[in-house]
Amino acid sequence: MSVFIESIGFGLVTASVLAIAAVGFTVQFAVTNVLNLAYASIMIASAFVAYAVNQAGVSVWVALVAAAAAGAVISMVVNQFIYAPFQRRGTSPIGLVIVSLGLLLIIEYLVQALEGPVNVSYTMSQGATVIVGDFNFTVVQFVIIGLSVAFMVGLHLLLRYTRFGKALRATAADRTLARNCGIRTGRVVLLACLITGALCGVAGTVFAINAGTFAATSADLFLVMILAAVFLGGPGQPYGAMVGAVVIGVATEASAALITADYKYVVAFVILLVVLAFRPGGLFTAGARS
Amino acid sequence: MTWNRAADPGSDFASPPGAGPSRPRRRIPALALGIAVIAIALTAASGAVAARTSPAGRTAAGVRAASGSPLVIADLAPFTGVDAALGPIYDASCLAATHQINLAGGVLGHDLTCKTFDTRGDPADAVPAAHQMFATTPNLALVIGCTSDEAASVVPIINANKMVMFCMTGQSEFDHIHYPYFFRLVPPDLEEAYAMIDIAHFFKHFTRIALAFGNDIGSQTFVGPAIAAIHKVGLKLVANQTLDLSATTFRTEAATVLAGHPQVVVTEALGSADATFLSELKQLNGGKMIPVIGTSATISPAWFLSVARAIGAKTLANNFWADNLVVNTAGAAFKGFEAAMAAVKSQTKGDGSFSTLLSAPGAVHLYDGMNLAALAMIEAKSTTPSAYKADLIKIGDGVPGAVVVNTFAEGVAALKRGKAIRYVGPGGPTSFDSYHDSPGIFQIDRYRPNGSVLVAADIPTSQLRAVS
Known part of the structure; x- marks a missing residue:
C-alpha cells in the first residue's frame, strides 16, 4: 500500500512537468491551429541551451530563463517561417501535422549532431529528501511542483484578467471574428507563440531536471504523454490540459505500483481511450460535441 | 471556462488577412527544398551511414578485391x-585495429578502412x-557489431551474403x-547472467537480490537465466522490474525495488x-x-x-x-x-573516459576479431571470406607447433617466416x-x-557451473 501512495506522489511530480508542457502545447494549438509535434524537440533543444549555460557555471535555475528565451525564439521562428507560410498556401491540418513531424526529426537530429548521442546531466543538487507520510520528495521536486503551480496560476491570470488574455481567447475561438472586432490577431499569434514557446523551454528544462539525465531523443515518449493530456482535457483547452496532465501523470505511476511497470504507459492510454469514448471532444470541451 | 472554436474549422486560420490561398508565394517551394536539404544533411551527419574513406570500385562479397583498393570493415551497430x-565503442576498436594493421603493411596489398552503419538498435x-x-560498400571484407538488439535479423542476411562477421551478441539462439x-x-547471455549471480552469491555473499533490466531485447535476455540461477543457489528474488528505456523517470519502479529490501540490484539498462x-x-x-552488479555492457x-x-x-x-570477459x-x-x-x-567519437574504453568488451574483443581476420586473409592469401574463414579458426585456436603471436605485426612476420601461428590478443586465447x-572466461571489474x-577478481569456472 505504501508504494502505491508513494507512487501517487511521484505521479504528481510527473504531472507537474507534464502540465507545463501540455498547457503550452494546447494554447499554441488553440491560437495557431497547428498540432505542433515539433514541440517535444523544441523542449529538448531548450534543455540543451540550459545545459550549455549551466556548464558555464551558472545555476540551472538561472539557466531556466535562457531555456525559456530559447524556446520562445525557436517557437516563434518555427511558426512564422514554417507553419504560417504553409497555412497561407492552404496546407491541410493533417499536412501540417506531417510538416511538424518532419521538423521534430530535423530538430532532434540537429541537436544530436551538435551534442552527439550522449546523455548529459545538469550540474546541480537534488537537495534533501523530505518525507511527508508515505510521500517522498526531494527539494527539487517540491520546486518543480511549485513552479508548475505558479505557471498555471500565472496563465490563468493572464487569460482571465488581461486585455491580451481576452484577445488571445477571442483569437483562439474565431480568428476572423476577432479580427473584425479590431483585435490585431497577427500580433496576438506572435505573442502567443513567444509565451507558449517560453513554456516549452521551461518544460524542457524542468523535464530534464526531473529525469536527472537526458539526450536529444529523450522527450519522444513524453510527447505522447503531452498529446494524451491535451486530448484528455480537450484540444485547445488550457484547463483541460492541466487536468489531463494530472490524470495521465498519476495514472502512469499508480498503475506501475498496482499492476506492473511494464504496462504503465498502456494503462494511461486506456484511460484516455475510455474517456474519449464517452466524451470525444475531451473532458473540457463544452457539451462534448466534437 | 472553455474556448469554443468557430463552427467552420480552419476557415479562419487558413486565410489570414492578405494572404489567402489565391495568392501563391514562392516561399513554400524554397522552404520545402531547404527543409529537405537540411534533413538529408542531418541524416547523413547523424550517422545513418558514415564512411571514413571512399574506396574506389564495388566488389560483392566473395569476389576478390581490386589490387591496392582499401578493404572495408563495416561496423553494423x-x-x-x-x-x-555501443556503435562508437566498436568504431574506436576498428580504427585502432586498422591503424595497427595498416602500419604493418596492410593485408595482401590492401589498406583497411572502417565504415559505420546505424541500426538504431x-x-x-x-x-x-x-x-x-x-549495396553500397565496395570491398567489404568483414562485419563487426551486430549486437543482441539486431543480431537475430541481420545475421541471416550477412551469412547469406557469405560475409564473415564478429558479433557482439550473447543470444542463446546462436549456440x-x-x-x-x-x-x-x-x-552466451545466460553465462553472463550466471556470472552476475555468481558475483552476488560467492563474491559478495548477498542473499536478497533485485533485478532491474531494460525492456530491450539485449537486456531482457539476461532475466530468465538470472532468475533460474538465483533459485538454484537458494537466494531470494525480492523484485524484478522492467525499465522502459524510453521513459524518463523510474521512481515507482525504484520504490517497488526498495520495498523488497534488496542487498543488491542486478541491472543492465542502457x-x-x-x-x-x-x-x-x-x-x-x-x-x-x-550495491549494484552490472553486465559487461556496463563497462562502457x-x-x-x-x-x-x-x-x-x-x-x-x-x-x-x-x-x-x-x-x-x-x-x-x-x-x-x-x-x-x-x-x-582523437578520432574516436564516444563520450566518457578513454581509459574505460580499454576494458570495454566491445573494444578489446572486436580488436582481436579484426586482427584474427586480417591474419587469416594473409594465411589464406585471399580477402574472400569463404576462403579465409577456415584459417580464422586455425589462427585463433592454434595448431600443434604454432608460434604464439600477440599483435598483427608479429603474426605477419611469423607467417613470412613460414611458421604456423596462434594469435593471442588482449582478450586472451580463443x-x-x-x-x-x-x-572466454569471466572476471569481476570495478x-x-x-x-x-x-x-577485482576472476570468476572460477567451477563457481560459474555451480550457479548454472
Missing part, C-alpha cells in the same frame, strides 16, 4: 537510439541498414544454429535509464546507495559517465561490480592494443566451438572514480 553508445531499422551495407560466417568472442533509475533509487533510499565509457554524473563517481566506484592487461598484446587505441584517440563461439577499470 546502434549509433542512435537507447543503445547509441532496432531490428526493423537494422535490416535496411544491412542491405544498404551490402545451436549454425551460421558458417558467424563468429563471436563473447559468451541509454539514460540506469543513470535515472539508480539516482532515484539512491534518493528514495535516503541518499544511501544499494558512456555508461560510467552518465551514471557517475547521476549518483556521483565515488558512490559508483564504491558500490558497483560488473562481470566482464577477461582482459589481459599485462603483456605485449595489451600494450599493442593500448598503443593502437591511443593513436586513434577456443571456437562448432558454432564459432569462443566464450570502476575507479576517474572511470578507469580495475579487476
Whole structure:
C-alpha cells in the first residue's frame, strides 16, 4: 500500500512537468491551429541551451530563463517561417501535422549532431529528501511542483484578467471574428507563440531536471504523454490540459505500483481511450460535441 | 471556462488577412527544398551511414578485391537510439585495429578502412541498414557489431551474403544454429547472467537480490537465466522490474525495488535509464546507495559517465561490480592494443573516459576479431571470406607447433617466416566451438572514480557451473 501512495506522489511530480508542457502545447494549438509535434524537440533543444549555460557555471535555475528565451525564439521562428507560410498556401491540418513531424526529426537530429548521442546531466543538487507520510520528495521536486503551480496560476491570470488574455481567447475561438472586432490577431499569434514557446523551454528544462539525465531523443515518449493530456482535457483547452496532465501523470505511476511497470504507459492510454469514448471532444470541451 | 472554436474549422486560420490561398508565394517551394536539404544533411551527419574513406570500385562479397583498393570493415551497430553508445565503442576498436594493421603493411596489398552503419538498435531499422551495407560498400571484407538488439535479423542476411562477421551478441539462439560466417568472442547471455549471480552469491555473499533490466531485447535476455540461477543457489528474488528505456523517470519502479529490501540490484539498462533509475533509487533510499552488479555492457565509457554524473563517481566506484570477459592487461598484446587505441584517440567519437574504453568488451574483443581476420586473409592469401574463414579458426585456436603471436605485426612476420601461428590478443586465447563461439572466461571489474577499470577478481569456472 505504501508504494502505491508513494507512487501517487511521484505521479504528481510527473504531472507537474507534464502540465507545463501540455498547457503550452494546447494554447499554441488553440491560437495557431497547428498540432505542433515539433514541440517535444523544441523542449529538448531548450534543455540543451540550459545545459550549455549551466556548464558555464551558472545555476540551472538561472539557466531556466535562457531555456525559456530559447524556446520562445525557436517557437516563434518555427511558426512564422514554417507553419504560417504553409497555412497561407492552404496546407491541410493533417499536412501540417506531417510538416511538424518532419521538423521534430530535423530538430532532434540537429541537436544530436551538435551534442552527439550522449546523455548529459545538469550540474546541480537534488537537495534533501523530505518525507511527508508515505510521500517522498526531494527539494527539487517540491520546486518543480511549485513552479508548475505558479505557471498555471500565472496563465490563468493572464487569460482571465488581461486585455491580451481576452484577445488571445477571442483569437483562439474565431480568428476572423476577432479580427473584425479590431483585435490585431497577427500580433496576438506572435505573442502567443513567444509565451507558449517560453513554456516549452521551461518544460524542457524542468523535464530534464526531473529525469536527472537526458539526450536529444529523450522527450519522444513524453510527447505522447503531452498529446494524451491535451486530448484528455480537450484540444485547445488550457484547463483541460492541466487536468489531463494530472490524470495521465498519476495514472502512469499508480498503475506501475498496482499492476506492473511494464504496462504503465498502456494503462494511461486506456484511460484516455475510455474517456474519449464517452466524451470525444475531451473532458473540457463544452457539451462534448466534437 | 472553455474556448469554443468557430463552427467552420480552419476557415479562419487558413486565410489570414492578405494572404489567402489565391495568392501563391514562392516561399513554400524554397522552404520545402531547404527543409529537405537540411534533413538529408542531418541524416547523413547523424550517422545513418558514415564512411571514413571512399574506396574506389564495388566488389560483392566473395569476389576478390581490386589490387591496392582499401578493404572495408563495416561496423553494423546502434549509433542512435537507447543503445547509441555501443556503435562508437566498436568504431574506436576498428580504427585502432586498422591503424595497427595498416602500419604493418596492410593485408595482401590492401589498406583497411572502417565504415559505420546505424541500426538504431532496432531490428526493423537494422535490416535496411544491412542491405544498404551490402549495396553500397565496395570491398567489404568483414562485419563487426551486430549486437543482441539486431543480431537475430541481420545475421541471416550477412551469412547469406557469405560475409564473415564478429558479433557482439550473447543470444542463446546462436549456440545451436549454425551460421558458417558467424563468429563471436563473447559468451552466451545466460553465462553472463550466471556470472552476475555468481558475483552476488560467492563474491559478495548477498542473499536478497533485485533485478532491474531494460525492456530491450539485449537486456531482457539476461532475466530468465538470472532468475533460474538465483533459485538454484537458494537466494531470494525480492523484485524484478522492467525499465522502459524510453521513459524518463523510474521512481515507482525504484520504490517497488526498495520495498523488497534488496542487498543488491542486478541491472543492465542502457541509454539514460540506469543513470535515472539508480539516482532515484539512491534518493528514495535516503541518499544511501544499494550495491549494484552490472553486465559487461556496463563497462562502457558512456555508461560510467552518465551514471557517475547521476549518483556521483565515488558512490559508483564504491558500490558497483560488473562481470566482464577477461582482459589481459599485462603483456605485449595489451600494450599493442593500448598503443593502437591511443593513436586513434582523437578520432574516436564516444563520450566518457578513454581509459574505460580499454576494458570495454566491445573494444578489446572486436580488436582481436579484426586482427584474427586480417591474419587469416594473409594465411589464406585471399580477402574472400569463404576462403579465409577456415584459417580464422586455425589462427585463433592454434595448431600443434604454432608460434604464439600477440599483435598483427608479429603474426605477419611469423607467417613470412613460414611458421604456423596462434594469435593471442588482449582478450586472451580463443577456443571456437562448432558454432564459432569462443566464450572466454569471466572476471569481476570495478570502476575507479576517474572511470578507469580495475579487476577485482576472476570468476572460477567451477563457481560459474555451480550457479548454472
